[in-house]
Amino acid sequence: MTVLFADRIAEAVLEKFADYRTRFQTITAASQLRFEKADWHAIQRAGAARIDLYEDNTEAAAAAIIEQLGEVVYDANLWHDARRCYAGRIKLRNDPELAETFYNSIYLKVFRHRELDDAHMFIRSDYEGQQIDTGDRLCRVYTLDDGLVAVLGRILDDYAFNIPWENKRRDICNLVYFTRKNIPRSAIDETRTSIEIIRSVFFRNKGAYIVGRINFGDRPVPFVLPVLHNGNGALYVDTLIVDEDDVSIIFSFTRSYFMVDVNSPSEFVGFLHSLxxxxxxxxxxxxxGFYKQGKAEFYRSFLDHLDSSDDRFIIAPGIRGMVMTVFTLPSFPVVFKLIKDRFSSSKNITRDLVKQKYQLVKRHDRVGRMADTQEFANFLFPRDRFSPELIEELQKVAASSVQVDDGLITIRHLWTERRMTPLNIYIDEALANQDEDRVFHAINEFGKAIKQLAAANIFAGDMLFKNFGVTRHQRVVFYDYDEIMYLTDCNFRRIPEPMYPEQELSGEPWYSVGPNDVFPEEFSILTACNPLVRRIFNELHGDLLDVRYWQGMQDQVRNGEIVDVFPYRKLKRFPR
Incomplete structure (x- = not known):
């Protein structure tokens, strides 16, 4: 009987997974049509819908299995057999690692994140280190036998859309000029040089991206070819990105997920990893788009790192937050964030509202300026890797989320996020070293981050430097979301003139302040730390202190305008 129930679980989970994958692919498949129609709002809605799809499907699948099997479903031993049955059923799939993760999600929903071990779920994948080769050709391959111009023409023909190129000849000339300037001449003239390009086009926001590599010498050169819509029913090649760091930024954790047709995910990711x-x-x-698989891969890499390291977790560098407490492992480039039990009296927020803010960021266009996060329940840490001071701090500020046992520390709810250098620390170090160029860059990036978020209908709320980080690519990114809100929900106001001197000298405002009122003049406090910082900010981004700037951005968003925020610098763009 146990085997029968186990097989029914395996069958039910696989049926729900197949349905999820079909729906995922249906949303993704419409990307090209949305791009060709320049339906940018539909693209944003589709991105959010695809993120919601996973949670909706796993919730429904878990509920259906519980209803179908009744109380027997809570027998953990049953799931030991179900795991074995399920593993046998997914062997011939081209996405077995995704199928394992889907099974894990349903198991966790049934058991409410308890009974976590590899006997009942796939904590370690049966396919770790493997690439599933389906026999389909992932890439188109080109050689330079007929010369550079000819091969570029073939590439644009092979990746043609259902609307025309604006000026194909001009685009080819731009590509030839760029290639001859940036790729070694020996590679261009070498007939053994080959170009591999993923057959599927990557779509995100207002861009389509053709991704591949040039094979010559000891190491291939990755490239990304962004294609944009001119707004009048035609397309053009905007640039060619060949620097590895620039390609990495296009795939950054600060950006929305691509829409791209993927047959064998492990093979696809393996190729991207080679780039x-x-x-x-x-x-x-x-x-x-497989963010739950990314979560599973992250957790496995974390376990591997714990096995190969011996340093201890510490409170993360920077000013301690009033809503979240943050710790990190110095040798691992991630921070762990959990909600405090009590907030500062200045914070009018609840635990549930914090969770909603993080979900907003997950579903929203992050425009390269907000860090992606992964949410975990009952995350287990080895106790001997925590100092007594850190344990004491966690129990002091977040006791309801922390369980300390003899060998383990369990955090009942947390988020993981890429570790960055806090902007306040970055600026302080630059000032201490009298590095004015570095200060200039940081303040310019800070202002651009705020403006690009505003263009995406996001108001950061608490814009102190401590709530922003600097990535390894020297980009400034927002990462503290407890006060984030939609720009269009804000009421931007000027500070009224005081009626008499005593009002101006008062420590309290002499005017009424509503819950969503924002006074841009007060942002000057952001740069009060240093005269140089203030001068640079006022020169570059002084408009952020003017209520008219923010009201203009609100009008722009309400009118449905979607601003171009591309993952490469303007100076990289080809002339048109």
Whole structure:
């Protein structure tokens, strides 16, 4: 009887997984049509819908299995057999690692994140380190036998859309000029040089991206070819990105997930990893929309890192937050964030509202300026890797979320996020070293981050430097979301003139302040730390202190305008 029930669980989970994959692929498959129609709002809605799809399907699947089997479903031993039956059923699939993760999600929903071990779920994948080769050709391959111009023409023909190129000849000339300037001449003239390009086009926001590599010498050169819509029914090649760091930024954890047709995910991610090896496979799975698989890959890499390291977890560098407490492992480039039990009296927020803010960021266009996060329940840590001071701190500020046992520390709810250098620390170090160029860059990036978020209908709320980080690519990114809100929900106001001197000298405002009122003049406090910082900010982004700027951005968003925020610098763009 146990075997029968186990097989029914395996069959039910696989049926729900197949349904999820079909729906996922249906949303993704419409990407090209949305792009060709320049339906940018539909693209944003589709991205959010595809993120919601996973949670909706696993919730429904878990509920259906519980209803179908009744109380017997809570027998953990039954799931030991179900795991074995399920593993046998997914062997011939081209996405077995995704199928394992889907099974894990349903198991966790049934058992409410208890009974976590590899006997009942796939904590370690049966396919770790493997690439599933389906026999389909992942890439188109080109040689330079007929010369550079001819091969570029063939590439644009092979990746043609259902609307025309604006000026194909001009685009080819731009590509030839760029290639001869940036790729070694020996590679261009070498007939053994080959170009491999993924057959599927990557779609995100207002861009389509053709991704591949040029094979010559000891190491291939990755490239990304962005294609944009001119708004009048035609397309053009905007640039060619060949620098590995620039390619990495296009796949950044600060950007929305790509819409791209993927047949064999492990093979697809393996190819991407060969282009940008500094990107973890967890990040690459996330970048193409499989964010739950990215979460699973992250957790496995974390377990491996614990086995190969011996340093201890510490409170993360920076000013301690009033809503979240954050710790990190110095040798691992991630921070762990959990909600405090009590907030500062200045914070009018609840635990549930914090969770909603993080979900908002997950579903929203992050425009390269907000860090992606992964949410975990009952995350287990070895106690001997925590100092007594850190344990004491966690129990002091977040006791309801922390369980300390003899050998383990369990965090009942947390988020993981890429570790960055806090902007306040970055600026302080630059000032201490009298590095004005570095200060200039940081303040310029800070202002651009705020403006690009505003263009995406996001108001950061608490814009202190401590709530922003600097990535390894020197980009400034927002990462503290407890006060984030939609720009269009804000009421931007000027500070009224005081009626008499005593009001101005008062420590309290002499005017009424509503819950969503924002006074841009007060942002000057952000740069009060240093005269140089203030001068640079006022020169570059002084408009952020003017209520008219923010009201203008609100009008722009309400009118449905979607601003171009591309993952490469303007100076990289080809002339038109």
């Amino acid at each position: 940008i090896p500094m990107k973890s496979k967890a990040e690459l799975y996330c970048s193409i």
